[in-house]
Amino acid sequence: MAIEAVPAQVEAPDAATGAGQPGQSPGPAPAPHKDLSDKEIKALLRDYFSRRYDESVRRFLAAEATTRFTRWVIGLAGAAIFAAPFIKVILTEETDRQLIGQLEGQLFLLPGFLLLMIAGLTPLWSKGWPLPMALSIGVAALDLYVFQVGHVFIIYALLALAAAVFLWDIRSFFSDRRKPKSVKEFEAHIDDWTERQLRNLIDKARVDLPIGPGRLNGGQTLLLKSFPKANRLARETIMARIGTDGIPRMSPVGLAAFDFGDKDLLVFEGAVDLNTTQPVYMRLHHVPYSSISSVNWSSDAWPPELIAQQAAAGSAAQSGAQTAGKSRTAVLWKDALEIRLRGQRDVSVIFRDGSLAERLEDKPFKGVEKIERIKEVWEKLAKVSR
Numbered sequence: 001m002a003i004e005a006v007p008a009q010v011e012a013p014d015a016a017t018g019a020g021q022p023g024q025s026p027g028p029a030p031a032p033h034k035d036l037s038d039k040e041i042k043a044l045l046r047d048y049f050s051r052r053y054d055e056s057v058r059r060f061l062a063a064e065a066t067t068r069f070t071r072w073v074i075g076l077a078g079a080a081i082f083a084a085p086f087i088k089v090i091l092t093e094e095t096d097r098q099l100i101g102q103l104e105g106q107l108f109l110l111p112g113f114l115l116l117m118i119a120g121l122t123p124l125w126s127k128g129w130p131l132p133m134a135l136s137i138g139v140a141a142l143d144l145y146v147f148q149v150g151h152v153f154i155i156y157a158l159l160a161l162a163a164a165v166f167l168w169d170i171r172s173f174f175s176d177r178r179k180p181k182s183v184k185e186f187e188a189h190i191d192d193w194t195e196r197q198l199r200n201l202i203d204k205a206r207v208d209l210p211i212g213p214g215r216l217n218g219g220q221t222l223l224l225k226s227f228p229k230a231n232r233l234a235r236e237t238i239m240a241r242i243g244t245d246g247i248p249r250m251s252p253v254g255l256a257a258f259d260f261g262d263k264d265l266l267v268f269e270g271a272v273d274l275n276t277t278q279p280v281y282m283r284l285h286h287v288p289y290s291s292i293s294s295v296n297w298s299s300d301a302w303p304p305e306l307i308a309q310q311a312a313a314g315s316a317a318q319s320g321a322q323t324a325g326k327s328r329t330a331v332l333w334k335d336a337l338e339i340r341l342r343g344q345r346d347v348s349v350i351f352r353d354g355s356l357a358e359r360l361e362d363k364p365f366k367g368v369e370k371i372e373r374i375k376e377v378w379e380k381l382a383k384v385s386r
Contacts, residue, residue: 041193042275045251048183048190049239057180063128064179070129074136075119082112111143134166184244191249194274198225198255201272201279205257209284215266216259222377225369226254227353228271232281239275240359246366248352250359252280253368256349258377260384264288267339267347285347287339292385295378296338301354332357335367337374339381 047053085108115136118124124132141158144150181189202223206216215221228238233252240250251274259266267285272278332354339347351367351374367374 038193041189044186045190045193045239045274048186048249049241049251051241053180053186054183057183060180067125067129070133071119071125074115074132078112078115078117078119080112081108082116084108084112107143107147107149110146111139114139114142128169130165130169134162137162137165187243187245187249190274194225194249194253197272197274197277198223198253200277201255201270201282202257202268204279205268205270205282205284209268209282211266211268211284215261216257216268218259220260222258222260222373222380224256224258224349224351224373224377226256226269227350227356227368228252228254228280229269229350230353230355233271235356235359238356238359240356242360242363242365248360248365248368250356250368251275254350258380260380265292265339265381265384269347269349287341287347289384291341291343292339292381293342294340295381295385296340297336297378298338299333299335301333332362332364337378 044053047056085104118132118135118139124135137158141155141162144155144158180186202216205211227248228250230238238250238252240248243249252271253274254269254271257266257268259268265285265287267287268282269285270282271280273280333352334350334354335352337349337351341347351369352365357363
């Protein structure tokens with residue numbers, strides 16, 4: 001017996017309540033990260049799947065490296081300029097020590113000292129390199145002005161250059177330069193958000209579907225994260241990406257909940273859109289243990305016809321590039337847990353779907369759920385189907 005619901009607009013359930021995390025029996029929801037609001041998570045989700053987040057991290061790291069490099073250059077230049085009179089006195093015997101206190105020595109000591117001060121003042125570098133660089137150019141203009149060793153045109157040119165450098169990136173002085181989390185760290189936020197929405201999906205199912213009291217809400221229930229059913233969604237709307245750990249992350253994301261009762265199995269399938277927090281489909285199966293004919297695991301290359309094509313191509317040189325492209329596609333597997341029922345029906349849960357390879361850059365990827373959690377469900381199914 002299967003009951004299906006495809007909701008339209010649904011208010012997001014309270015994230016503070018939940019039914020447990022994938023692979024575990026329901027329990028208290030873990031506290032979400034405190035430093036990102038739900039609104040920020042939704043915005044960053046869009047940036048994550050579009051890779052704009054990666055680009056922002058890359059730009060920040062590049063700007064940070066440029067700032068460090070500029071700081072070292074200014075510091076070393078200041079040290080070299082400041083030390084120049086002393087080096088001249090040491091290396092040149094005919095040079096009197098009084099040179100250091102004279103105009104010729106001060107011409108180097110003043111700018112060298114100021115550049116060292118600029119390099120050493122960390123707050124000056126908190127907004128990047130433009131301000132320190134502008135100050136350093138200003139130091140050169142000040143040196144020429146104080147000691148009257150350059151044409152006034154050069155002084156004005158240096159001041160104009162300092163102003164241009166400062167104005168070139170003035171936006172940075174009004175922006176928040178907090179270091180963004182790495183993509184790997186941010187994926188932890190996505191995983192937390194995903195688990196919260198999957199727990200909320202269970203809460204929604206208990207309200208909207210004909211689930212009896214105490215079902216899908218006890219120690220006998222196991223939750224597994226899954227691929228959404230591709231034939232139930234518009235493929236072009238699926239946002240997906242292979243994470244830094246090789247595990248795909250996607251929206252909508254699927255969930256399978258197994259409630260092992262005394263005489264029957266209740267299986268809930270659903271998927272939720274992480275951006276809107278709304279369910280996109282829900283399906284409920286009531287399975288008496290006596291109706292289970294077998295429990296199967298299938299792992300197939302996708303699409304299967306490429307295996308024959310690849311074998312026929314062999315190692316022909318003229319089809320090498322084409323074969324390489326097919327090889328990448330042929331290793332994309334489709335892994336599914338199937339509960340075969342008498343009457344030629346079955347319940348299937350997909351953990352890796354090669355048919356969505358185009359949404360995942362046509363690259364190999366791992367299953368969406370840990371195999372240890374799947375094994376726990378497998379062992380329970382094997383036990384009740386004997």
